[in-house]
Amino acid sequence: xxxxxxxxxLTKTYGPRAAVKDLSLEVPxxxxxxxxxxxxxxxxxxxxxxxxxxxxxxxxxxxxGVDVSRQRSKLSSLVGAIVEVPAFYMHxxxxxNLRAMALSAGRELPRAESDRLxxxxxxxxxxxxxxxxxxxxxxxxxxLAVALMGDPPVLFLDEPTNGxxxxxxxxxxxxxxxLRQAGRTLFVSSHLLQEVERFxxxxxxxxxxxxxxQGPVETLLASRGIELRVSSxxxxxxxxxxxxxxxxxxxxxxxxxxxxxxxxxxxTLRKLLQADVDVFExxxxxxxxxxxxxxxxxxxxxxxxx
Amino acid sequence: xxxITLLRQFRAEFVKARGRGLYHxxxxxxxxxxxxPLPAALAATFDKNLVSWASDLAxxxxxxxxxxxxxxxxxxxxxxxxxxxxxxxxYSSGTWKMTLPRxxxxxxxxxxxxxxxxxxxxxxxxxxxVFTVAMGAVGSVLLGQPFVxxxxxxxxxxxxxxxxxxxxxxxxxxxxAMFAAVLTRSxxxxxxxxxxxxxxxxxLTFLPGGWLSPMTNLDNLRAHWVPMSHFRVQxxxxxxxxxxxxxxxxxxxxxFFAAFGLLSAWLFEKRDLASE
Numbered sequence: 001x002x003x004x005x006x007x008x009x010l011t012k013t014y015g016p017r018a019a020v021k022d023l024s025l026e027v028p029x030x031x032x033x034x035x036x037x038x039x040x041x042x043x044x045x046x047x048x049x050x051x052x053x054x055x056x057x058x059x060x061x062x063x064x065g066v067d068v069s070r071q072r073s074k075l076s077s078l079v080g081a082i083v084e085v086p087a088f089y090m091h092x093x094x095x096x097n098l099r100a101m102a103l104s105a106g107r108e109l110p111r112a113e114s115d116r117l118x119x120x121x122x123x124x125x126x127x128x129x130x131x132x133x134x135x136x137x138x139x140x141x142x143x144l145a146v147a148l149m150g151d152p153p154v155l156f157l158d159e160p161t162n163g164x165x166x167x168x169x170x171x172x173x174x175x176x177x178x179l180r181q182a183g184r185t186l187f188v189s190s191h192l193l194q195e196v197e198r199f200x201x202x203x204x205x206x207x208x209x210x211x212x213x214q215g216p217v218e219t220l221l222a223s224r225g226i227e228l229r230v231s232s233x234x235x236x237x238x239x240x241x242x243x244x245x246x247x248x249x250x251x252x253x254x255x256x257x258x259x260x261x262x263x264x265x266x267x268t269l270r271k272l273l274q275a276d277v278d279v280f281e282x283x284x285x286x287x288x289x290x291x292x293x294x295x296x297x298x299x300x301x302x303x304x305x306x
Numbered sequence: 307x308x309x310i311t312l313l314r315q316f317r318a319e320f321v322k323a324r325g326r327g328l329y330h331x332x333x334x335x336x337x338x339x340x341x342x343p344l345p346a347a348l349a350a351t352f353d354k355n356l357v358s359w360a361s362d363l364a365x366x367x368x369x370x371x372x373x374x375x376x377x378x379x380x381x382x383x384x385x386x387x388x389x390x391x392x393x394x395x396x397y398s399s400g401t402w403k404m405t406l407p408r409x410x411x412x413x414x415x416x417x418x419x420x421x422x423x424x425x426x427x428x429x430x431x432x433x434x435x436v437f438t439v440a441m442g443a444v445g446s447v448l449l450g451q452p453f454v455x456x457x458x459x460x461x462x463x464x465x466x467x468x469x470x471x472x473x474x475x476x477x478x479x480x481x482x483a484m485f486a487a488v489l490t491r492s493x494x495x496x497x498x499x500x501x502x503x504x505x506x507x508x509x510l511t512f513l514p515g516g517w518l519s520p521m522t523n524l525d526n527l528r529a530h531w532v533p534m535s536h537f538r539v540q541x542x543x544x545x546x547x548x549x550x551x552x553x554x555x556x557x558x559x560x561x562f563f564a565a566f567g568l569l570s571a572w573l574f575e576k577r578d579l580a581s582e
């Protein structure tokens with residue numbers, strides 16, 4: 001598999017405190033990679049290291065095969081980024097900010113390109129307004145426009161929906177999906193798990209600077225069985241040979257949980273209906289990212305307590 | 307670093323400078339000194355005792371020398387503020403994190419800022435001097451005297467040396483402030499430390515080997531190159547403790563300029579952008 005971003009043993013320490021510890025990530029090309037963790041987990045420090053803004057204490061990191069510490073000049077055409085809250089020249093308009101930032105990076109930004117970027121992030125009517133008059137959400141969009149300048153293949157978005165209202169957050173999510181469809185790799189850090197679950201193809205969870213879990217969302221949240229809401233739970237359990245107290249295994253109240261993949265649903269239904277047990281609802285039993293997150297971080301906390 | 311990239315980064319500084327209060331404030335302060343010939347001439351129309359002083363201010367090249375002398379009281383601070391604003395402002399506003407990941411070489415970004423600061427400060431001074439000439443011309447009309455009372459004895463060489471002095475002086479003050487801004491990673495820190503560093507380097511004069519002080523050598527160049535300067539060669543050389551030629555002073559200033567420039571570039575390249 002081709003990886004857009006790879007880190008090996010990436011570590012950053014500030015004095016005795018390790019902000020990031022021995023982090024090894026693999027971000028597939030063309031994925032939307034959710035980088036999750038509580039506040040202070042080391043997400044922003046990792047992004048800063050991957051952008052060459054902060055030097056790793058040890059370990060290596062590559063973006064599209066370019067070593068971020070040793071080949072920083074090559075990195076500049078490969079990445080676009082929003083790091084934390086985007087910052088701008090407040091006295092300039094949105095369009096002037098785009099121009100100033102493009103020129104600062106040594107690029108020309110033709111007017112048509114600037115207009116296209118502003119339109120892409122929904123700021124076409126506000127491009128001439130001074131940024132000091134922008135709301136946080138508008139600044140976030142302008143930050144995204146800056147990140148998109150020059151069509152870089154890899155985008156780092158640190159909390160991209162921060163400060164956005166639900167409509168704004170939805171638009172950004174749609175934009176992220178469209179960017180992925182255009183073949184880009186997106187590295188998205190967030191603590192909004194439900195949001196990440198909606199558009200990420202891969203995730204990694206970090207805590208206290210350490211990696212807890214990583215992998216494709218599909219695999220991590222794979223089906224853990226089938227849940228059924230039935231007319232008689234006792235009879236259903238007897239027919240399906242299930243233990244009496246199922247709640248301990250994760251079945252919801254009023255639901256029967258049976259093993260098997262989605263393909264096992266017809267046979268299970270047939271058994272129950274033939275035995276006159278009515279089935280009102282069937283749903284696959286899956287973990288949510290939220291559950292996965294709490295399991296991953298709680299296990300580590302438990303381990304620490306032990 | 308290519309010349310085209312550098313030119314674009316240089317242009318970026320002028321886009322950023324547009325409408326920036328910091329630069330307008332600095333120019334405003336200079337214009338306060340530049341406008342002086344006009345109120346002086348007005349005052350002299352009421353009080354005849356002021357005529358001699360006002361005549362000097364409202365004539366050419368007297369208006370230029372007086373404005374330059376007066377402005378020089380604040381110029382070192384203004385230059386430090388503008389240069390620190392150019393570099394430190396990016397730290398303070400957090401905009402480095404937006405531009406640096408997209409910048410191929412950090413040294414070119416710093417060099418572009420140095421050149422832009424030089425052009426902005428020299429341009430500001432030039433504008434103030436043109437303004438003071440205009441004010442002087444108006445003042446001379448009010449006083450009823452010729453604006454150029456006698457032939458101006460300045461050759462091309464004199465003008466060249468004056469320009470060279472101001473370029474060198476501003477360039478050194480800018481590089482000091484930039485170094486301070488990179489060191490402190492802030493606008494205020496850069497301006498304050500940059501300005502304080504000018505005085506600290508001048509105080510080196512009183513230490514053994516102090517004749518190497520770049521600030522005092524700049525004073526020596528000023529005494530040699532700028533006519534009507536209030537710095538006299540013998541006074542500066544007395545402070546230096548020895549007769550120092552302008553060539554030696556030039557070499558000393560250039561050495562320190564290169565040293566601070568390289569140190570700034572190295573620090574800017576190697577240091578983490580932020581430690582928060």
